[in-house]
Amino acid sequence: MGFDGKKGCSMVRTVKDPEERRLEILDTAMRLFVERGYDAVSMRDIARAAGVTPGLAYHYFDSKQKLFAAALDAYAAECTEGFLRILDDGRLTLADKIDALFAAVADEEGLRYHDFFHAEGNRAFHEQLSFALCERMYPHLLAAVKAEARRLGATVRDPDVLVNFITYGQLGLMSDRSMPDLRKIALVRNYIDVLLESQIEPT
Numbered sequence: 543m544g545f546d547g548k549k550g551c552s553m554v555r556t557v558k559d560p561e562e563r564r565l566e567i568l569d570t571a572m573r574l575f576v577e578r579g580y581d582a583v584s585m586r587d588i589a590r591a592a593g594v595t596p597g598l599a600y601h602y603f604d605s606k607q608k609l610f611a612a613a614l615d616a617y618a619a620e621c622t623e624g625f626l627r628i629l630d631d632g633r634l635t636l637a638d639k640i641d642a643l644f645a646a647v648a649d650e651e652g653l654r655y656h657d658f659f660h661a662e663g664n665r666a667f668h669e670q671l672s673f674a675l676c677e678r679m680y681p682h683l684l685a686a687v688k689a690e691a692r693r694l695g696a697t698v699r700d701p702d703v704l705v706n707f708i709t710y711g712q713l714g715l716m717s718d719r720s721m722p723d724l725r726k727i728a729l730v731r732n733y734i735d736v737l738l739e740s741q742i743e744p745t
Contacts, residue, residue, distance in 0.1 A: 618674035629682040636690035
């Protein structure tokens with residue numbers, strides 16, 4: 543509470559940095575989507591839980607769909623933070639990086655919103671997240687493949703096509719819920735090894 547000599551007590555509005563406020567709205571929205579389900583949450587619900595007016599929430603995001611897309615992108619950035627550190631580590635060989643990546647994937651149940659994106663009925667959201675993860679990882683994997691070729695004194699045939707296939711080509715298999723995760727990882731790893739061996743050639 544604040545005090546105005548003419549009007550008496552009045553509420554003091556907390557002024558926050560716009561980006562901080564935006565991130566708070568995103569985090570609140572994601573929490574509500576997880577707790578209640580996407581369809582059961584409105585923009586008004588999100589605004590109330592975030593402690594802002596609906597008008598301010600709409601100032602940052604003009605629809606629930608756009609808010610969810612932004613929240614998903616922020617979560618994708620959180621999920622890939624460790625992956626990108628691995629891919630950008632110049633001390634590791636490409637094989638070491640791939641081993642470390644799949645070890646991290648096998649431990650994905652520890653991620654904050656894992657259960658939401660893997661819940662029945664949320665398959666479309668899971669596919670959106672998977673694509674967002676791939677988009678973030680693609681340029682880093684491309685750089686890692688090129689760095690490995692330089693280290694070996696080799697040439698990569700069509701590196702963009704190779705990395706595109708590795709990054710996006712495994713999505714269908716990894717999204718197959720009828721197969722155990724470890725089996726999927728083993729298959730994808732084998733396919734990647736075959737692709738890399740066939741496309742990285744000694745000069």
